[in-house]
Every structure is written in structure tokens, then in C-alpha cells.
Amino acid sequence: MKNLYSSFKDLLLVVCLLALEIVRQAKSGTSSFAKNSFSNQILATFIIVGLSLTASFNSEAQTIQVNGVTPNPVCAGSVVTIAFTATNQNGNGNSSSHYSETSSFQVYVSAAGGAAPYTLVGTLNRNPYSGFSVGTGGYANQLSGTITLPNNLSGSYTIALVSVNPTSIGAIGTGASPAFTVYGTTAAPTNPTNRSFTYGEVNPNKTLQVTVPAGYTVNWYSDATGTNRVATNSTSFLVNQTTAGTFTYYAEAINELGCVSGTRTPASLTINKRLLTISSPAAVSKTYDGTNATTITGTLQNALTGDDVAFIGTGVFGSVNVGIGISCASNCTLKGDAKDNYTLVQPTGLSAAINPKSLTLTAVGINKEYDGSRIAAVTLSSDKYPADNLSVVYSVAEFSDKNAGSNKTININGISLRNNDLGNYTLAGTTVPSASAAITPKGIVGFFIAKDKEYNGTTAAEVVSRSVAGQLEGDNVSLFGGTATFDTPEIGTNKVVTLSGASLAGNDAGNYFLNSVATATAAITKPVTPLPVSLISFTGKQADGSVKLSWSTASEKDNEYFQVERSKDGKNFHAIGKVAGNGTSSLRLDYSFLDAASGSGTIYYRLKQVDFDSKFEYSKVIAVKATAHKEAQATLAVYPNPTVGDVSVVTSTDLSGAASLTLFHSSGKAVLQKSIQVEAGQPVNFSLGNLAPGVYYLQIQTATSKATTRVVKQ
Incomplete structure (x- = not known):
């Protein structure tokens, strides 16, 4: 069978070659057979049949036949539908050479007049089709698809299809469609007339116009490619716009055959603002x-x-x-x-x-510790704009008085403006703000001197004098009241005495609070036998700048004399005079002594009664407040102060001789005690290096004077 096909194919090729030679001779004028029109038609048919059969044999006899093109006639650039038949033969059973659902087809368009050469214009957009069949004698599959024609066509044409899968079944031009007519592209409108006028102009010309060849008409659109048509069949268009802006419309030409221009011509109406x-x-x-x-x-x-x-x-x-x-x-x-x-x-x-902007000011007072002055501090603020460089300052701020208290009014004076933006503001009409703050009491430390006593089995102690340290110079504040007690009731020297319940007194007491009261020392001695002299009374009284001492006895025995002794601190006494006794007597006897050099302050006195055999006893101690003679105040100077370690102490002329040095912590606890020799103007050196940082009070006491000062250890 295959040999038969091969022989037939060879025969067809010979026939085709013969036909082509006849055509060549016809063109050259050497063949009388080719000159006959009927002979030419027979010859052309013979050639096409030969090529088709040859192609069929080359691919197992699969064939493509274009049945028609619609619409017909059609405008260039339009979409056409191609109907065709794809026939599958049994052939040698090679299914890969059959048309199937995956087959695609290339579209060729002939030259004008429907003859060769054919030009490839694209791949057919084939409509869906399933169920391709192969049958004995050929199975014809009826198919269709679409493609867009080129814009440059004009005249009579035919279309041929060539398969891509299976590859190249059918020579180009075989199975071509019947002839169909293509109308060429229509020229776009020309000479658009644009219009413009100013908004509000009376009776403006708003008609747009274009020019087209005779027999053409025009459709108007609102865009260059869309379908929104606003006018038809007119070369002019009256724009219905009344607001300012530029309004562009597009004219499309239509020839007498109904073909539209490939592009649209814009024309604009501008309504100026x-x-x-x-x-x-x-x-x-x-x-x-x-x-x-x-x-x-x-x-x-x-x-x-x-x-x-x-x-x-x-x-x-x-x-x-x-x-x-x-x-x-x-x-x-x-x-x-x-x-x-x-x-x-x-x-x-x-x-x-x-x-200038008139400022509104506010002031906030700052609390302070009592310092004996009315000086205050405030923070001023204003309603200036945040980004501005402006400061509000004052020259004077004062409390209404110097005394401690809460919510105390502060008066502010001398308010002014500073910095770069002060020229943009004014204080004219600005109310001076008021402020308030607290003056908190200042903490001070209390001191006292305890009196020695004879053992009586109790811890009760007697206070000889009280004082404070840390107050401001000139302030009237003192230590008042309180109960003094020994640490134990037993006999001993330098026993610790504590004062509890004490408070502050004086006109300025409200400006202070008592941080603590330092402890004191005193002795509890053995009881003594009754004096050989029975002392009824012993008193002292200030008189004309002196202190007059008076005492009386109920009876005396071997009384040689009374020695009058004086002390500044109630502990260290020295003799200031002697009054002769009356030996032995059972009668009341009165004595007196005038101390013309008593000094000022609290003065302590006692009597030393001496017998003929030199035995003696002491009376009780009395205290007299003396103000007749003004004497210099004993003072201390400590430097450096504050200190980190070593200090030097210099005393005044009223504080010299043998003395005791006591250093108290601000809590009132004595942390250092030593005996020293002081001389006015001469420094005494000692170290605080082993003490913790804090506030301390240094006290130096001689037989006649005492002074206390504040020391800060850093």
C-alpha cells in the first residue's frame, strides 16, 4: 500500500513540474497552449490539485479547507470569522499527525486579487472544539475562529490556513477561502475648529467643527477610543458646557461603505475663568x-x-x-x-x-528653711508661645515676715523680660502674680548641765542649766523644762544623765525645732555626815551690779570660818572670799557677803564651812541670774569648716585655761571628750577623721566660761 502511495506521489510531482513549465512558457510567450484561457484554468486547477494531494500524502492525507470568511465585505482592521474543515485520514495510524484539541493554525492573507504571495498575519483565535475524530475515507471536523485583519488591506483577498500542530500540513495557499472584499482604512477628519470664550460671556460660539471628504459623515465621542458617543452624522457639534474648563471631544469619520477612521480627531472648547x-x-x-x-x-x-x-x-x-x-x-x-x-x-x-502680646504670669513659691530673713525664691512662668526665646525674671521676692509657717504670702517686685523675643511681648496691663510657700523650722540641738548629788537610791537628777546650739545670732530661743535622770542609781563619777521631755522657749522658739538634746555627766557621791554647823538658809540676790549672798545658822560648833566659792558652770568652783565664824553657839546667827565681780549670766555659789581642826563641809549650791556687769561673750572659731578631717580651734579671751572639750553629734550623743589647755588666740588642733560625715557641735568649757559652735564633717 505504501509503495502505491509512493508511486502516486511521484506521478503527481511530475505532473506539477510539467504544469509549472507550461506556466513559465506562458509568461515568456513560447507556449500556444498556455495562451489559451481555458487551458490556463485547467492547468492552474491541475497544479493546485497536485500540490494538495502532495501535501496530503506528505502528512498522512490530513487536509484543511477554508469554507468562508464573514462578514463579507469587511472593513480593514475589522475582526473576521473564518470557518474551515480539518479532515483527519487513517493514514498509517500515526495519531501525532492528526488534528486535535491542541492543534493551532496560522492565518495567511493573499495579495490583492486573491493570488500569491500569501502573508502571515497571525494565529487564528480558534473557537473551542472537542472530539476530533479520525475516520476511514477521512473525517471532516468543522471548525471556526477569529482574527483581526491588518489596517493596510483594500481590495479582494483570500485566506489560507496552515497547521502548526501537526506541523505544516498543507502548503500555503491550499485550501484557501473563496474571495472576499476588504474596504480600506477611512481617513480621520481634518481641520478641527477649536472654540474658546470667557465664563459669563454672552452668546458665545460653542460649536466644534471638522472636515471630511464628500460622502463621509462624522460621529462625535467623549474620548479617543471609548464608546460614549455624544453626536452622530454631523461634521459639527454644539457643546453643552457652561462651567470653566477645557472640554475635548473626538470626531470619527465614516465613509460611504460604513468603514470608520482608524483614529479620531480631537476638537476642544475652552471656557476661560x-x-x-x-x-x-x-x-x-x-x-x-x-x-x-x-x-x-x-x-x-x-x-x-x-x-x-x-x-x-x-x-x-x-x-x-x-x-x-x-x-x-x-x-x-x-x-x-x-x-x-x-x-x-x-x-x-x-x-x-x-x-505686642500682653503676658499673663504665674508664680510658684519655693519652700525654704528658716534663716532669719524674709528673702524668698519663686519660679515665674508665662503664656508665651512655646517656641519663643523669652524669660521672665524678678529682682526681689520677699515673705511677709521672717517667721516659720506654711502658705506664707510672697510679694514679688521688679518683674522684667529677657532674651531674643522680648520685643514681641509687653508687661503693660499684666497683673503681678502672687505666690506662697513655707518657711520650715530650723533644727537645733539642746544641751544641759546636771548637778552632782548624794546617793539616795534613785536615778532622779537635777538640771543646773540649759542651753541650745545652732540658733541664729540674736534669736531669742532657749531650752526649757524636761526631766533629767541618771543612767543608774549607783554611786559613780561621770555618770550619763539624760534629759527627756524638754522643749524650746523664747520669742523665736517657733522658728526652730529640737533635733535632740545632748547627754550630760554628773556624779552620785556617798552620803556625808551632818555639818557641825546647822545652816538654816543660803540665798543670793542681785543688788546694784553685785550679788549679795545671805545665810543663817541655827547652831555652830567649832566653826572657824565660811569660804565663799563661785562657779560659772555649777561644777568647777573657786574661792572668792572668807567670812569668820563664831566658834560654838546655840543661837541664830546671820551672815552676808557681797560679790562685786560676779559677772553676767547664771552664777553658782556654795559655802565651804571650815572647823578649827581644818575639817570642812560644803553647803548646797545656789544659782543667781546676774546681769549687772556686761562681760564679753566667750566665742569659738573652727577652721576649716566644713572639714574632711583635721581642724583647728581658736578661743576668745574669755575662754582660757584648763578646759574640757566635748564634741556632740547632731543627735545629741557625745562622740568625743578630752581635757585640753586653751589660750586665747592660740589654735588647738584635733582630728575628726574617724567620724562619719554629718553635723556636730563643739563645746569648750573652762572654770568660768563655756562656748559652743557648729562643725560640718564632709
Whole structure:
């Protein structure tokens, strides 16, 4: 069978070659057979049949036949539908050479007149089809698809298909369609006439026009490629627009055959915005606000009656700072439903003033510890704009008085402005703010001297004197009251005495609080036998700048004399005089002694009664407040103060001789005690190096004087 096919194919090829030679001779004029028209038709048919059969044999006899092209006639650039038949033969059973659902087809268009050469124009957009079949004698599969024709066609054409899968079944031009007619591309309209006028113009020309060849008509569209058609069959178009803007429409030409132009010609109507002006324009002065914004006033001119349009008067100062005659630029804008139909002409040559802002001030008082003065401190703030460099200061701030208290009124004077932006503000009309704060009491330490006593089985102790340290010079404050007790009731020397329940007294006591009371020392001695002299009374009284001492005895035995002794601290006594006794007597006897050099302050006295055999006994100690003689105040100077370790102490002339040095912590606890020799003006050195940082009180006491000062250890 295959041999038969092969022989037949060879025969067909010979026939085709013979036909081609006849054609060649016809063209050269050497063949009389080719000159006959009927002979030519037979010959052409013979050639096509030969090529088709040859192609069929080359691919197992699969064939493609184009049945028709619709629409027909058609305009160039249009989409056409191609109906064709794809026939599958049994062939040798090679299914890969059969048409199937995956087969695709290339589209070739002939030259004008429907003859070769054929040109590839694309791949057919084949409509879906399933169930390709193969049958004995050939199975014809009826198919169709679409493709867009090129824009450059005009005349009579045929279409042929060539399969891509299976590959190249059918020579180009075999199985071609019947002839169909293509109308060429229509030329686009020319000479568009654009129109323009100003919004509000009376009876403006709003008709757009184009030019097309005779017999053509025009359709108008709102866009270049879309389908929104706004007018038909007219070379002119009256635009129905009344608001400002540019409105473009597109003219499409249609020839007498119904073919449209490949492109559309634009034509535009422009409605220009109407100019508005502001009559009597003025920039408005303002109070400084840290910005350059201002307001423009005036009357809008040239708007159409009934239009909703107005202006927003905004402007910009040439500076943000205070000044007069500052130039202003207008930035006015329009508002209202009709604003887009207008353009505002900005006024020029405007100026106005920026006036200083009057400040509102607030003041917050700062608490302080009592220091004996009315000086106060406050923090001032204002309602200035945050970004501005401005400070509000004052020269004087004072409490209403110096005394401690809460919510105390502070008076502020001398308020002024400083820094770069002070020129933009004013204090004129500003109310001076009031403030309040607290003066808190100052802490001081109390001291006392305890009296030695004879053993009586109790811890009760007697206070000889009280004092304070840390108060300001000149303040009237003292230690008052309290109960003194020994640490134990047993006999001993340098026994610790504690004072509890003490308080502060004096005119300035309210400005202080008692941090602590330092402990004191005193002795509990053995009981003594009764004096050989029975002492009824012993008193002292200030008189004419001196102290007069008086005492009486109920009886005496072997009494040689009384030695009068004086002390500044109630502990260290020295003799100041002697009064002769009366030996032995059972009668009441009265004695007196005048101390003309008593000094000032609290003076302590006692009597030493001496017998003929030199035995003696002491009386009780009495205290007399003496003010007759003004004496210099004993003072201490400590340096360096504050200190980190070593210090030097220098005393005044009233504080010299043998002395005791005691250092008290601010809690009242004695942390250092030693005996020293002091001389006025000569330093005494000692170290605080082993003590913790804090506040301490240094006390030096001689037989006649005592002084205390404050020391800070860092």
C-alpha cells in the first residue's frame, strides 16, 4: 500500500513540474497552449490539485479547507470569522499527525486579487472544539475562529490556513477561502475648529467643527477610543458646557461603505475663568501670635449675579515679629459652588501692624528653711508661645515676715523680660502674680548641765542649766523644762544623765525645732555626815551690779570660818572670799557677803564651812541670774569648716585655761571628750577623721566660761 502511495506521489510531482513549465512558457510567450484561457484554468486547477494531494500524502492525507470568511465585505482592521474543515485520514495510524484539541493554525492573507504571495498575519483565535475524530475515507471536523485583519488591506483577498500542530500540513495557499472584499482604512477628519470664550460671556460660539471628504459623515465621542458617543452624522457639534474648563471631544469619520477612521480627531472648547478683583483691600493688624498670618478684607468685584462665590481673606506678613507698616502678601482664595469658574487677582501694596502680646504670669513659691530673713525664691512662668526665646525674671521676692509657717504670702517686685523675643511681648496691663510657700523650722540641738548629788537610791537628777546650739545670732530661743535622770542609781563619777521631755522657749522658739538634746555627766557621791554647823538658809540676790549672798545658822560648833566659792558652770568652783565664824553657839546667827565681780549670766555659789581642826563641809549650791556687769561673750572659731578631717580651734579671751572639750553629734550623743589647755588666740588642733560625715557641735568649757559652735564633717 505504501509503495502505491509512493508511486502516486511521484506521478503527481511530475505532473506539477510539467504544469509549472507550461506556466513559465506562458509568461515568456513560447507556449500556444498556455495562451489559451481555458487551458490556463485547467492547468492552474491541475497544479493546485497536485500540490494538495502532495501535501496530503506528505502528512498522512490530513487536509484543511477554508469554507468562508464573514462578514463579507469587511472593513480593514475589522475582526473576521473564518470557518474551515480539518479532515483527519487513517493514514498509517500515526495519531501525532492528526488534528486535535491542541492543534493551532496560522492565518495567511493573499495579495490583492486573491493570488500569491500569501502573508502571515497571525494565529487564528480558534473557537473551542472537542472530539476530533479520525475516520476511514477521512473525517471532516468543522471548525471556526477569529482574527483581526491588518489596517493596510483594500481590495479582494483570500485566506489560507496552515497547521502548526501537526506541523505544516498543507502548503500555503491550499485550501484557501473563496474571495472576499476588504474596504480600506477611512481617513480621520481634518481641520478641527477649536472654540474658546470667557465664563459669563454672552452668546458665545460653542460649536466644534471638522472636515471630511464628500460622502463621509462624522460621529462625535467623549474620548479617543471609548464608546460614549455624544453626536452622530454631523461634521459639527454644539457643546453643552457652561462651567470653566477645557472640554475635548473626538470626531470619527465614516465613509460611504460604513468603514470608520482608524483614529479620531480631537476638537476642544475652552471656557476661560472669569477674573475677579477685591476693591478697597486692607490687611488687618493683629496681636503677636508667633505666626505671620493675617486677614485681608475688601469687596469682591466682577462676579456674575446669582453665582455662589466669595473670597477667603488670608494674607502673610513679611515678618512674624512686632512692628508697624509691615508689608503683607495676599493669599486669598475663593469659596462657594461657583468658585471654579473664577480666578482671583490678588491685591498688592498691603501693610499692617503686629502689636505686642500682653503676658499673663504665674508664680510658684519655693519652700525654704528658716534663716532669719524674709528673702524668698519663686519660679515665674508665662503664656508665651512655646517656641519663643523669652524669660521672665524678678529682682526681689520677699515673705511677709521672717517667721516659720506654711502658705506664707510672697510679694514679688521688679518683674522684667529677657532674651531674643522680648520685643514681641509687653508687661503693660499684666497683673503681678502672687505666690506662697513655707518657711520650715530650723533644727537645733539642746544641751544641759546636771548637778552632782548624794546617793539616795534613785536615778532622779537635777538640771543646773540649759542651753541650745545652732540658733541664729540674736534669736531669742532657749531650752526649757524636761526631766533629767541618771543612767543608774549607783554611786559613780561621770555618770550619763539624760534629759527627756524638754522643749524650746523664747520669742523665736517657733522658728526652730529640737533635733535632740545632748547627754550630760554628773556624779552620785556617798552620803556625808551632818555639818557641825546647822545652816538654816543660803540665798543670793542681785543688788546694784553685785550679788549679795545671805545665810543663817541655827547652831555652830567649832566653826572657824565660811569660804565663799563661785562657779560659772555649777561644777568647777573657786574661792572668792572668807567670812569668820563664831566658834560654838546655840543661837541664830546671820551672815552676808557681797560679790562685786560676779559677772553676767547664771552664777553658782556654795559655802565651804571650815572647823578649827581644818575639817570642812560644803553647803548646797545656789544659782543667781546676774546681769549687772556686761562681760564679753566667750566665742569659738573652727577652721576649716566644713572639714574632711583635721581642724583647728581658736578661743576668745574669755575662754582660757584648763578646759574640757566635748564634741556632740547632731543627735545629741557625745562622740568625743578630752581635757585640753586653751589660750586665747592660740589654735588647738584635733582630728575628726574617724567620724562619719554629718553635723556636730563643739563645746569648750573652762572654770568660768563655756562656748559652743557648729562643725560640718564632709
